[in-house]
Amino acid sequence: xxxxxxxxxxxxxxxxxxxxxxxxxxxxxxxxxxxxxxxxxxxxxxxxxxxxxxxxxxxxxxxxxxxxxxxxxxxxxxxxxxxxxxxxxxxxxxxxxxxxxxxxxxxxxxxxxxxxxxxxxxxxxxxxxxxxxxxxxxxxxxxxxxxxxxxxxxxxxxxxxxxxxxxxxxxxxxxxxxxxxxxxxxxxxxxxxxxxxxxxxxxxxxxxxxxxxxxxxxxxxxxxxxxxxxxxxxxxxxxxxxxx
Amino acid sequence: xxxxxxxxxxxxxxxxxxxxxxxxxxxxxxxxxxxxxxxxxxxxxxxxxxxxxxxxxxxxxxxxxxxxxxxxxxxxxxxxxxxxxxxxxxxxxxxxxxxxxxxxxxxxxxxxxxxxxxxxxxxxxxxxxxxxxxxxxxxxxxxxxxxxxxxxxxxxxxxxxxxxxxxxxxxxxxxxxxxxxxxxxxxxxxxxxxxxxxxxxxxxxxxxxxxxxxxxxxxxxxxxxxxxxxxxxxxxxxxxxxxxxxxxxxxxxxxxxxxxxxxxxxxxxxxxxxxxxxxxxxxxxxxxxxxxxxxxxxxxxxxxxxxxxxxxxxxxxxxxxxxxxxxxxxxxxxxxxxxxxxxxxxxxxxxxxxxxxxxxxxxxxxxxxxxxxxxxxxxxxxxxxxxxxxxxxxxxxxxxxxxxxxxxxxxxxxxxxxxxxxxxxxxxxxxxxxxxxxxxxxxxxxxxxxxxxxxxxxxxxxxxxxxxxxxxxxxxxxxxxxxxxxxxxxxxxxxxxxxxxxxxxxxxxxxxxxxxxxxxxxxxxxxxxxxxxxxxxxxxxxxxxxxxxxxxxxxxxxxxxxxxxxxxxxxxxxxxxxxxxxxxxxxxxxxxxxxxxxxxxxx
Numbered sequence: 007x008x009x010x011x012x013x014x015x016x017x018x019x020x021x022x023x024x025x026x027x028x029x030x031x032x033x034x035x036x037x038x039x040x041x042x043x044x045x046x047x048x049x050x051x052x053x054x055x056x057x058x059x060x061x062x063x064x065x066x067x068x069x070x071x072x073x074x075x076x077x078x079x080x081x082x083x084x085x086x087x088x089x090x091x092x093x094x095x096x097x098x099x100x101x102x103x104x105x106x107x108x109x110x111x112x113x114x115x116x117x118x119x120x121x122x123x124x125x126x127x128x129x130x131x132x133x134x135x136x137x138x139x140x141x142x143x144x145x146x147x148x149x150x151x152x153x154x155x156x157x158x159x160x161x162x163x164x165x166x167x168x169x170x171x172x173x174x175x176x177x178x179x180x181x182x183x184x185x186x187x188x189x190x191x192x193x194x195x196x197x198x199x200x201x202x203x204x205x206x207x208x209x210x211x212x213x214x215x216x217x218x219x220x221x222x223x224x225x226x227x228x229x230x231x232x233x234x235x236x237x238x239x240x241x242x243x244x245x246x247x248x249x250x
Numbered sequence: 251x252x253x254x255x256x257x258x259x260x261x262x263x264x265x266x267x268x269x270x271x272x273x274x275x276x277x278x279x280x281x282x283x284x285x286x287x288x289x290x291x292x293x294x295x296x297x298x299x300x301x302x303x304x305x306x307x308x309x310x311x312x313x314x315x316x317x318x319x320x321x322x323x324x325x326x327x328x329x330x331x332x333x334x335x336x337x338x339x340x341x342x343x344x345x346x347x348x349x350x351x352x353x354x355x356x357x358x359x360x361x362x363x364x365x366x367x368x369x370x371x372x373x374x375x376x377x378x379x380x381x382x383x384x385x386x387x388x389x390x391x392x393x394x395x396x397x398x399x400x401x402x403x404x405x406x407x408x409x410x411x412x413x414x415x416x417x418x419x420x421x422x423x424x425x426x427x428x429x430x431x432x433x434x435x436x437x438x439x440x441x442x443x444x445x446x447x448x449x450x451x452x453x454x455x456x457x458x459x460x461x462x463x464x465x466x467x468x469x470x471x472x473x474x475x476x477x478x479x480x481x482x483x484x485x486x487x488x489x490x491x492x493x494x495x496x497x498x499x500x501x502x503x504x505x506x507x508x509x510x511x512x513x514x515x516x517x518x519x520x521x522x523x524x525x526x527x528x529x530x531x532x533x534x535x536x537x538x539x540x541x542x543x544x545x546x547x548x549x550x551x552x553x554x555x556x557x558x559x560x561x562x563x564x565x566x567x568x569x570x571x572x573x574x575x576x577x578x579x580x581x582x583x584x585x586x587x588x589x590x591x592x593x594x595x596x597x598x599x600x601x602x603x604x605x606x607x608x609x610x611x612x613x614x615x616x617x618x619x620x621x622x623x624x625x626x627x628x629x630x631x632x633x634x635x636x637x638x639x640x641x642x643x644x645x646x647x648x649x650x651x652x653x654x655x656x657x658x659x660x661x662x663x664x665x666x667x668x669x670x671x672x673x674x675x676x677x678x679x680x681x682x683x684x685x686x687x688x689x690x691x692x693x694x695x696x697x698x699x700x701x702x703x704x705x706x707x708x709x710x711x712x713x714x715x716x717x718x719x720x721x722x723x724x725x726x727x728x729x730x731x732x733x734x735x736x737x738x739x740x741x742x743x744x745x746x747x748x749x750x751x752x753x754x755x756x757x758x759x760x761x762x763x764x765x766x767x768x769x770x771x772x773x774x775x776x777x778x779x780x781x782x783x784x785x786x787x788x789x790x791x792x793x794x795x796x797x798x799x800x801x802x803x804x805x806x807x808x809x810x811x812x813x814x815x816x817x818x819x820x821x822x823x824x825x826x827x828x829x830x831x832x833x834x835x836x837x838x839x840x841x842x843x844x845x846x847x848x849x850x851x852x853x
Contacts, residue, residue, distance in 0.1 A: 020253070022807065035804065035807065036804060036805070036806045036807025036808070036809075036810065037807075038257070038258065038806075040292070075285065076285045076288060076289065079285050079286070079289060080289045080292065083289055083293075186296065186300065188293045188296045188297050188300070188333075188337065189289060189290075189293045190293075190336060190337040190338055191290070191337055191338030191339065191342060191351045191353075192338055192351075194286050194289050194290055194293070195281060195282075195286070195351065197286070197289070198281070198282075198283070198286060
């Protein structure tokens, strides 16, 4: 079975987020990056588990500059067999999906994380499926494969939904799909020797233009109210929080 | 999850200050590059987040203990040994040929820092396994290596160091455990060892004890001590294990590191305990001390790491705890205003800055020493000796400063919590108890100070001291390129001269045959020299930070680099001046601690 896992590079969870160029671009200076946890912990690890039990290969793909190679190397260290980096700035979800789709022919399964932890778009997986004209299962929490048939469990409001689906298809992986796997020393050494192919982007007229970014409101201060003083709590909820 | 260490600071020291990736140009480390080091650090942080930090408090609340003849330890020890074995972290600096990964010591210490900050109760189990396996690899026969090392590096068998006996602690020349040669080349071992860390528990199939003992007829004192491998269980011909007459007689309940078992072992009670010689006869102490230097760096690193975790806990609390109001201009307080968080009070900021200056200064020195070790062992031939000499000189400081000042730093952190710091609800009390052992492990502060003043500063006619001065001059020169760092470069120059003049003063006693007077205040000398050494490290960090700010070549935000310079300034204002009072004490004409006959001062 040939599996392709899409991996993104996202800011580390404690990074301070700032914008530049009139709030139209993310300011990367001083920011440490990691592999998007949904891509790493769930999509990639499940793909590797299936490779280990069923055979085949796992390829990872990323759209980004050479500084993203460290993220691909980490995926190879965890157990992927080869990496592809599309040498282009990931301008928008649609642009990224187009580039991935251009390299995703011939795979039985294509994985994304359910979302990236920076833009939280949850868009790329569905767009790749559309470009490939393949089915798409979102928010998958469990995946079993037998032959060319897969059973996928996904979270839905108030419960879960189990689907049977034939390969090839695209899915986005959510928590529950697998357990985080930490690369071991041999994996880290082997990663340097595994192929990492850098490919040129396909031409694409990206229509997405960012008008501006804004940060969410700062977290408000928490006030502790004595449980015996309900009058004060009601007053604050009315006068300060204005929710009553 | 609460922050317990800074990956940014670790990367800053490794990459920007020490340029650790230049080690990859050496044949020994040519398989690696910067990315592979970073992936490794991330994976260690992942493991530390996953199972080490979450069990830090549990290891204390559910301590290691001896019950019904067995040593019970927290189940996270099982996870630790298995994961470390599977991930290859136990033997990360060992040769490929023996199953290691040939990583630099610098990277190993960096990984250790992450793990020790997460949970210092666990790391000794793998650390001692590493150390004892290293002794076997370095001095043992091929048969011993093949028999023991693979299982130790796989985390299946634990390793220990058995030095101390009930009557012989710091004075190892008095050990009495005996070894009698058998016809098959093995030795019968009889004796008792105490304070054996990680000596026994249910999560390893076997324990490989590295035991100091005297072969029958050996000379008295340290010249008659040999080193032996003594497994808890012997391997039979069919590879099954059988008891080797090593009995765990009990354990020691401690004030800190309560998750890290400390055992009392009895060897050969039934006269059926076999050991195998490691290294030459009567050279056991020399062999052991090769490991001991690395162990001292490890202890220093653990101390720095525990103090680091305490700093981040204090910092978080100071940011969240509202108390009091700032004094406004005019000296008044607006009592109607909301309380401010305590991080805004100068005295709290002073304590936090003290913590930060101690932990980051310590870590920089420890990694600096580790790089000296890598270069001493694997660097260009013509630089090995000088790197070795610098490592030897600085090892007692790298062990002692974090242990002593780390404790002071945690005490200040505890103070920030007010009364809550004294309560078990918050982790500071545990950090305070845990770090206390560090100035005792692997040679007390007194022993380290004797080693520094009595041996290291004078070895090779003071050659190592000259090398250290040269290193400091390099830093002073670099810092002097920036106008705002020049005053601090001058202060380091002055401090270096104070160190030199104080040493010269003391040396007169040694030259006049007053050896006890020479070393009587060795611990004060240690304080002085440690302070100057950490000031050197801070100026080095500040210069790197300044360069990053000036050139704009920054991996982290500008705030990070500015904070480095600010903390250096704090160190130079609040800590470095203490060397002058230390110098005054050392030069004082009275020798008040030397025993005088017929004068019972301490009655």
